[in-house]
Amino acid sequence: MRIVLTHEAGFDRDSKTLPDGARVEHLALTSTRYREVGEVQRELRSQPAYGAFRALVITSARSRDYVTLARDALAPDGRVFSVGPATTEMLAGQGVVVDGQAATRALDLVDLIAAGPVLLIGAAVMRDELPRALKERDIDVVHQIVYRTLPVELSRAAADSLRSADVVVIGAPSAWSVARAHVADSAWVVVPGPTTAQSVRVDHQRVIVGGDRSLRSIVAPLDL
Numbered sequence: 001m002r003i004v005l006t007h008e009a010g011f012d013r014d015s016k017t018l019p020d021g022a023r024v025e026h027l028a029l030t031s032t033r034y035r036e037v038g039e040v041q042r043e044l045r046s047q048p049a050y051g052a053f054r055a056l057v058i059t060s061a062r063s064r065d066y067v068t069l070a071r072d073a074l075a076p077d078g079r080v081f082s083v084g085p086a087t088t089e090m091l092a093g094q095g096v097v098v099d100g101q102a103a104t105r106a107l108d109l110v111d112l113i114a115a116g117p118v119l120l121i122g123a124a125v126m127r128d129e130l131p132r133a134l135k136e137r138d139i140d141v142v143h144q145i146v147y148r149t150l151p152v153e154l155s156r157a158a159a160d161s162l163r164s165a166d167v168v169v170i171g172a173p174s175a176w177s178v179a180r181a182h183v184a185d186s187a188w189v190v191v192p193g194p195t196t197a198q199s200v201r202v203d204h205q206r207v208i209v210g211g212d213r214s215l216r217s218i219v220a221p222l223d224l
């Protein structure tokens with residue numbers, strides 16, 4: 001069995017729970033370009049709602065360096081919401097109390113946010129379901145960009161690894177946009193949740209939502 005674990009450049013996925021005897025390769029598909037903290041601070045302070053945002057939504061643990069700036073933009077009774085357990089863990093490490101967490105997709109927070117304006121911080125490109133749903137309830141949303149996810153140019157060897165893999169682990173839609181041209185139709189693509197699954201299923205039929213399960217338990221039933 002050949003498994004390709006895709007990840008961001010400089011970050012490897014945990015391989016402690018891999019199937020016995022599997023041949024595993026680690027492959028970087030994306031990198032992150034972070035914005036200068038002072039620049040983000042100036043942009044936040046220029047917002048008319050600065051100091052009066054009623055809710056803060058943090059979509060990724062990658063926003064770590066901007067949490068303090070974003071909290072300064074909240075009203076005294078402002079609430080903090082996170083997307084994903086890794087983000088919640090990051091916030092807890094900074095002493096931030098999270099008022100609500102979406103397990104995998106930001107849209108799941110919509111019923112927890114009662115009032116705006118809402119400050120949403122994260123990537124330059126993100127899914128728009130939550131902002132759209134809030135705006136339908138006349139809740140204003142400000143999207144503050146703090147980083148950009150960039151594709152990695154694949155070498156011939158990297159592309160060949162994807163083509164010959166039995167299982168490819170994809171962590172985000174941005175990673176799939178790099179990998180999709182090279183993944184065989186017969187390969188299984190394992191994703192963390194429904195948001196990434198939706199993106200992959202546009203181009204690929206064999207998709208497994210892994211959630212919190214180990215890769216060992218996910219691939220064990222497969223006929224590989």
